[in-house]
Amino acid sequence: MPRTSGAPYVTGLTCVRCGRRTRRGLDGPCPRCGPEGVLDIEYDVTRVRRSLTRRALAQRPRTVWRYAELLPVPESGRRPPWAPGGTPLAPSPPLARWTGVRRLLLKDEGRNPTASFKDRASAVGVTRALARRARVVACASTGNAATSLAGAAASVGLPCVIFVPEFAPEPKVAQLLVFGARVLRVKGTYDETWELCQRACDRHGWYNRNAAVNPSLVEGKKTAGLEIAEECGNEVPDWVVVSVGDGCTFAGIWKGLQEMHALRFIPRLPRMLGVQAEGARPLVDAFHEGRDLVPGPAETLADSICVGHPRNWRKALAAARDSGGAFVAVSDEQILEAMREAGRLAGVFGEPAGVAGLAGLRQAVAAGLVGRRETALAVVTGSGLKDVKSATRAAGAPFELPPEDAALDAHLEERPLSPRS
Numbered sequence: 001m002p003r004t005s006g007a008p009y010v011t012g013l014t015c016v017r018c019g020r021r022t023r024r025g026l027d028g029p030c031p032r033c034g035p036e037g038v039l040d041i042e043y044d045v046t047r048v049r050r051s052l053t054r055r056a057l058a059q060r061p062r063t064v065w066r067y068a069e070l071l072p073v074p075e076s077g078r079r080p081p082w083a084p085g086g087t088p089l090a091p092s093p094p095l096a097r098w099t100g101v102r103r104l105l106l107k108d109e110g111r112n113p114t115a116s117f118k119d120r121a122s123a124v125g126v127t128r129a130l131a132r133r134a135r136v137v138a139c140a141s142t143g144n145a146a147t148s149l150a151g152a153a154a155s156v157g158l159p160c161v162i163f164v165p166e167f168a169p170e171p172k173v174a175q176l177l178v179f180g181a182r183v184l185r186v187k188g189t190y191d192e193t194w195e196l197c198q199r200a201c202d203r204h205g206w207y208n209r210n211a212a213v214n215p216s217l218v219e220g221k222k223t224a225g226l227e228i229a230e231e232c233g234n235e236v237p238d239w240v241v242v243s244v245g246d247g248c249t250f251a252g253i254w255k256g257l258q259e260m261h262a263l264r265f266i267p268r269l270p271r272m273l274g275v276q277a278e279g280a281r282p283l284v285d286a287f288h289e290g291r292d293l294v295p296g297p298a299e300t301l302a303d304s305i306c307v308g309h310p311r312n313w314r315k316a317l318a319a320a321r322d323s324g325g326a327f328v329a330v331s332d333e334q335i336l337e338a339m340r341e342a343g344r345l346a347g348v349f350g351e352p353a354g355v356a357g358l359a360g361l362r363q364a365v366a367a368g369l370v371g372r373r374e375t376a377l378a379v380v381t382g383s384g385l386k387d388v389k390s391a392t393r394a395a396g397a398p399f400e401l402p403p404e405d406a407a408l409d410a411h412l413e414e415r416p417l418s419p420r421s
């Protein structure tokens with residue numbers, strides 16, 4: 001059987017819309033369905049199983065490339081030097097109490113090279129662009145996809161064009177500019193920005209990093225699922241909790257977990273809990289009403305999940321359904337509270353979309369959807385330094401004090417330091 005070029009373990013791709021298989025198109029949508037027809041990449045699991053063993057993994061660096069057999073990349077060739085992945089996974093008993101579950105693990109994706117989960121996808125995207133000898137890479141993003149692409153492109157010297165919608169937070173835009181990307185701030189919605197980028201890539205032959213239409217990007221996101229499975233081994237959590245915008249992160253993690261289950265790294269699969277913001281909840285509604293996606297409004301301070309028309313809705317709904325999971329929505333107030341509590345109780349600083357999952361888990365426990373005796377793993381998808389304005393809203397202002405002992409003592413008397421609960 002001829003193998004899909006440049007990706008030795010890939011056997012083919014299937015369109016999630018029409019179900020047809022193809023051998024081409026590692027970087028674009030289904031040739032028949034267009035952008036609605038997101039492709040899913042498949043691997044030769046029998047061959048992968050022979051080389052991707054626990055013993056082999058023990059010798060490999062803790063980056064996304066340790067799972068190269070399960071990625072659509074050539075075995076050799078140039079890769080970005082700042083490899084994402086290998087992010088810390090740690091239990092937090094205080095946050096377990098706050099959310100209400102018996103045990104809670106946090107995976108801090110803010111520790112990636114440009115401080116978000118998106119680095120996993122961009123590393124694969126830029127490697128694909130190099131393999132295809134693309135001269136320019138581009139994407140439309142609310143921020144993190146763009147900053148990760150700009151960083152990875154800078155590290156290999158590829159020109160990078162970024163289309164950002166007007167509401168992107170300043171720190172993310174600053175990151176883009178520091179990485180030397182061409183930044184185009186589009187006076188329009190995210191959807192309009194996305195369409196403009198799409199057309200630009202078609203017209204100029206740029207490598208398109210837009211995650212939903214480019215199946216290779218979801219493969220990069222999948223590495224978090226692979227990593228979770230490898231690290232958890234027999235202690236699979238009952239739930240894996242992820243915030244959801246376009247749905248690629250959620251679907252990617254689920255795919256990684258399934259592959260590791262097929263490779264027998266984990267004995268069973270967790271259930272997937274997807275969390276959206278109240279003001280941008282089309283997947284929550286589609287899931288609860290058991291129907292296809294209907295695009296809806298998008299308004300939330302969690303800019304990274306402020307998506308009214310999720311591009312990867314079919315994969316996201318399937319991940320919740322197939323895992324016996326669920327979707328919940330949380331308010332901006334709940335997100336700010338989670339930002340404060342994750343910082344205060346666990347020392348983890350997440351941006352609003354980064355901690356939305358924690359807010360959703362707490363809500364799901366309160367609603368009886370997740371049991372108090374169950375265990376969970378929450379993916380904190382991006383760093384709080386990405387959105388300092390929201391952090392300040394969540395945490396408030398410092399106390400003012402003259403440089404005098406008496407003033408300090410008076411302050412401490414009025415507000416004693418107490419243990420954290």
Ligand SMILES: *Cc1c(COP(=O)(O)O)cnc(C)c1O
Nearest residue numbers: 144245246247248249304381382
């Ligand atoms: C992009 C992003 C998400 C959501 O990922 P999707 O693939 O769009 O669902 C969540 N959190 C952060 C920090 C992100 O940047």
